[in-house]
Amino acid sequence: MRVVLIVEYDGTDYCGWQCQPNGLSVQEVMENCFFEATGEKTVLTASGRTDSGVHALGQVVHFDTALEQPAESFKHVFNAVLPPDIKVRQSFEVAKNFHARYSAKKKTYVYRTYISPIELPLKRRFAAQIFGKIDMDKMLSAKKLIEGTHDFAAFCASGSSAKSTIRTVFSIDIERRGDDIDFYVSGNGFLYNMVRIIVGTLLAVGYGKISESDVANAISFGERKNLGKTMPACGLTLCRVEYSEI
Amino acid sequence: MRVVLIVEYDGTDYCGWQCQPNGLSVQEVMENCFFEATGEKTVLTASGRTDSGVHALGQVVHFDTALEQPAESFKHVFNAVLPPDIKVRQSFEVAKNFHARYSAKKKTYVYRTYISPIELPLKRRFAAQIFGKIDMDKMLSAKKLIEGTHDFAAFCASGSSAKSTIRTVFSIDIERRGDDIDFYVSGNGFLYNMVRIIVGTLLAVGYGKISESDVANAISFGERKNLGKTMPACGLTLCRVEYSEI
Numbered sequence: 001m002r003v004v005l006i007v008e009y010d011g012t013d014y015c016g017w018q019c020q021p022n023g024l025s026v027q028e029v030m031e032n033c034f035f036e037a038t039g040e041k042t043v044l045t046a047s048g049r050t051d052s053g054v055h056a057l058g059q060v061v062h063f064d065t066a067l068e069q070p071a072e073s074f075k076h077v078f079n080a081v082l083p084p085d086i087k088v089r090q091s092f093e094v095a096k097n098f099h100a101r102y103s104a105k106k107k108t109y110v111y112r113t114y115i116s117p118i119e120l121p122l123k124r125r126f127a128a129q130i131f132g133k134i135d136m137d138k139m140l141s142a143k144k145l146i147e148g149t150h151d152f153a154a155f156c157a158s159g160s161s162a163k164s165t166i167r168t169v170f171s172i173d174i175e176r177r178g179d180d181i182d183f184y185v186s187g188n189g190f191l192y193n194m195v196r197i198i199v200g201t202l203l204a205v206g207y208g209k210i211s212e213s214d215v216a217n218a219i220s221f222g223e224r225k226n227l228g229k230t231m232p233a234c235g236l237t238l239c240r241v242e243y244s245e246i
Numbered sequence: 247m248r249v250v251l252i253v254e255y256d257g258t259d260y261c262g263w264q265c266q267p268n269g270l271s272v273q274e275v276m277e278n279c280f281f282e283a284t285g286e287k288t289v290l291t292a293s294g295r296t297d298s299g300v301h302a303l304g305q306v307v308h309f310d311t312a313l314e315q316p317a318e319s320f321k322h323v324f325n326a327v328l329p330p331d332i333k334v335r336q337s338f339e340v341a342k343n344f345h346a347r348y349s350a351k352k353k354t355y356v357y358r359t360y361i362s363p364i365e366l367p368l369k370r371r372f373a374a375q376i377f378g379k380i381d382m383d384k385m386l387s388a389k390k391l392i393e394g395t396h397d398f399a400a401f402c403a404s405g406s407s408a409k410s411t412i413r414t415v416f417s418i419d420i421e422r423r424g425d426d427i428d429f430y431v432s433g434n435g436f437l438y439n440m441v442r443i444i445v446g447t448l449l450a451v452g453y454g455k456i457s458e459s460d461v462a463n464a465i466s467f468g469e470r471k472n473l474g475k476t477m478p479a480c481g482l483t484l485c486r487v488e489y490s491e492i
Contacts, residue, residue, distance in 0.1 A: 010367040057368060085367045121256040121331045122303060122372065122483070237368070 003071045004094045005078070007059040010085040011050060012125060012234070017059065018049045026050075026086055030061075033081040040067060047100045047107065047241040051193070053233030055126060058089070058240040062100040098243070106170065106242040108186040111199040112235045115179040127180070128235035134206040136176060142205040143172040145215050146198055154218035154227060155201070157193035165191060165222075172198070184239070196231040204228030249317045250340045251324070253305040256331040257296060258371060258480070263305065264295045272296075272332055276307075279327040286313055293346045293353065293487040297439070299479030301372060304335070304486040308346040344489070352416065352488040354432040357445040358481045361425040373426070374481035380452040382422060388451040389418040391461045392444055400464035400473060401447070403439035411437060411468075418444070430485070442477040450474030 015023030027044055035041055047060045071093035078088040112127035119129045153165040173184040183199045204210045214226040261269030273290055293306040317339035324334040358373035365375045399411040419430040429445050450456045460472040
């Protein structure tokens with residue numbers, strides 16, 4: 001039986017989703033918990049890696065099991081042994097050909113920021129501090145250049161192993177409430193650090209540090225140098241992954 | 247010179263504001279940081295203790311110093327050495343007769359809750375998990391019994407050393423957004439655990455576990471036994487303290 005898990009985690013204390021030689025990963029913790037609870041060894045496959053320190057509200061994970069029990073009960077199996085910063089919100093059976101990564105059609109991330117001259121104790125865990133006066137209209141104009149199907153080579157951290165750098169960004173929604181600005185970014189897939197570079201770039205436009213034409217040139221010619229900085233991991237949360245099948 | 251600090255802290259890893267023989271307090275950390283930064287020993291006086299694990303968005307603290315520098319600069323003096331979970335948002339000079347505790351006229355706390363069958367990794371730090379179907383109308387009706395000037399002896403944890411148990415609750419505002427319910431409670435002062443017992447009591451009414459008359463009797467006759475449970479510390483944040491002088 002193939003089972004899907006919808007997983008929420010606070011990524012602060014983890015080196016990301018995927019097992020790494022240095023540092024504890026969410027995957028490793030979950031696989032160990034499953035073995036501890038059931039005695040069965042399994043491999044968990046997620047919709048994608050999240051980087052070190054990145055959070056998830058709805059990471060989608062699949063695994064195969066020979067255990068004969070209702071798929072819905074695996075939620076409780078995991079939660080009984082998982083630490084408080086990782087929990088399974090749902091578990092259910094899927095078709096054998098479902099794949100958490102390859103079947104994904106749409107992913108939505110939120111990047112949370114707050115404007116403050118000092119790093120705030122009550123916000124720092126799940127949002128990134130930003131400074132100064134930001135021109136929202138400039139950001140709302142620049143985000144239209146990023147939406148759509150483009151070669152996002154310039155929006156990709158070095159060291160990425162992606163074969164193609166063409167991706168479709170379905171939408172970028174920027175929500176401001178007082179000093180909090182949240183960026184919702186939906187796409188069919190993202191390159192390494194792509195969401196964090198998109199947000200850094202929109203903020204650089206909002207501060208007037210770079211122009212809309214810098215963004216247009218980056219998309220046309222793949223030039224990273226005139227884009228904004230990569231924002232820190234703490235502000236990023238994988239909200240949800242959508243599939244046509246489930 | 248007497249200086250006031252507006253302090254924000256994530257109380258998760260502290261035993262509360264006040265120095266305790268067992269466990270690290272916010273006060274102790276701040277006094278040590280000040281000594282480390284300036285070489286001057288000082289005692290910080292807060293508007294009130296916050297309990298172990300309780301947070302503050304705007305705790306008000308005063309201290310006296312012989313250092314000759316602008317009061318505004320003490321914000322930076324503290325922040326340069328404070329850990330990331332405690333920060334000073336403002337510092338300014340006040341009259342010598344100002345007292346963070348005795349001069350306080352109004353305190354506002356928020357108690358944050360979320361409805362979920364499992365404890366959620368992204369909410370658990372600053373909100374308390376609650377269960378099931380809640381009747382908002384019953385809570386909105388019961389909160390009116392608590393607002394006003396009453397003897398709150400029944401809403402006080404045992405072990406409290408308060409001389410009088412009469413307090414005025416100016417207002418209780420209950421805000422619901424989806425599965426999140428926030429309780430804003432303002433008063434001229436609060437007994438030990440009083441806000442957490444008020445919220446536990448309103449939730450008990452909302453669940454139908456106790457009736458409005460149980461609440462009325464508790465206020466009239468000081469009977470604790472028919473009230474709700476004391477809610478956990480993690481959901482409580484001291485929002486602001488108001489004074490007539492500053």
